[in-house]
Amino acid sequence: MENMFLLGRVRTEADQAIMTIVTQGKHYDLATLAAVFDLQGVQTDLALALMDWQESLAQYQEVTERILASPEIAARCEVTKIAKRLAPVPRPGKILCAAANYSAHVQEMAQTGFTGPKSSPKNAPVRPQEPYHFLKATSCMTGPEDDIVLPSAEHKIDWEVELAAVIGAPAKRVSQARAMGHVAGYVTVNDVSCRAATWREDRPNIRSDWLAGKSYDTFFPVGPLFLPAVFVPDYREITLRLWVNDVLHQDGLARDMIFSLEEQIEYLSQMLTLEPGDLIATGTPAGVGQGKGNYLAPGDVMQAECSHMGRQRTAVRL
Template identity: 40%
Template structure:
């Protein structure tokens, strides 16, 4: 592993083509250019983070060597031909086209309690079931979110005209780096390539379907609108995250802190979520699992996003997002 900690990101410059950036400190190096300068065996591809995840073990080792080379070569930045800072570039979702995105529902105790207080349960039995987190009885609850909902960390969140209750949910996302099927929890982190900040934006009033009362929650309509998955700005390799449970998840709306809890307060750990998901379907490199949101969503207090709001979300150490909320132009 490299002595130099680095991040990866996917960026564009002036509307140009997307490229992978190697991020060391505040400097963003165009990966293809520094690999060419390196002149030795580099990653199998620099086309995209998704493509590098297809052979992540070898490619991570190669990236470590490249990062050491950049940090220790002693050249001035001008010699690299592609050095920038985040403010110079447009941040795109680190993984542009993940095969699938699996999200955890009701995975923090405080969030479960606030949703119950907001009237999520329709009767006492449902309330008791939601509060029961006995793992001998209860399995993780997951849903699929469309990858087309992805946007970059500084892109707009667009409120659809059908919804008056669009909400925020800061989350820790992980990316799979090896094909996984029926992986036990104790080995699950061996299949994780890295982590990202994300915001599981949700249209609460679209989740409830009074026209289909017996079918209950509409995850597709509530979760998969365009722009409802700001991701990034960075992809941080797992090797540089000693313990994901210590990552602090924070979210602010117009400067006011709404969410502020460590990832370690999950009910079902990232390992247990991988075990559960891989028992249903094979996980492949580039798949994203978003691990749930802590207490502090707007629905708990009946407050929601509106055009003009600014949402700042961060999983500490993975990069901060800042998204403007706008109404859909129809």
């Protein structure tokens, strides 16, 4: 798409954390660009940019136009030596995750003994009446190149690549028809999960423990790039993929969600206000480790991506 850009955060070799604008595969220092092109008010803090996303979006579009119109000048602002890629979005107020939201994933989890919806005679999951979401602690969020730290080698730690929507305008009791107007953009996330802790045998009357199952430190790598929603004609066409040690395990389309993003926003916004910067992780396709009894071990390397948003690379260690 013409004038398409993405946003990132990187640590330079000079140990500076900076916000970048990415176009035609090149990272540019956003603050330096604004100074060079004498553009006033350009936000270099995405947390603040999301508070007035439409204004910030217009600013970033103007910056991109200047880059493309004056490539020789823009070249002076290119970031060519990146020490590390960081999470492109700030730590959100809320991380809301959709559980069991891809049909094939529901089937694979039900086959392993995890509670799932009843099946029809054709073995197709019955669509529940409403989405199911859980909160994931914001403290477990990390960058796209940070290590995943296992609590132990016996905890059955699993992977879940997901497309996450970033809220760009407050949403309270929003209809499906208006839901997408509250989405600023998208990022890739990996909802790393502790299967051994999710179901509590010592609490049969409660059973599930989503806090212990989902919120260990480092269990939510985000990034590497933020893709503005304006450049996504249909999020349902986004592909989600995840590899472990270069073996492809997950390969799905967002259109396979049981509950669409619009339905999730409508559902969530009936009970709480979605605020700028909040993340909604929309579910994971089939291919998680639980389905094969295959879990992460020290020394493993995961790679995860959603279309156009770059690829995470996270090493696993104790």
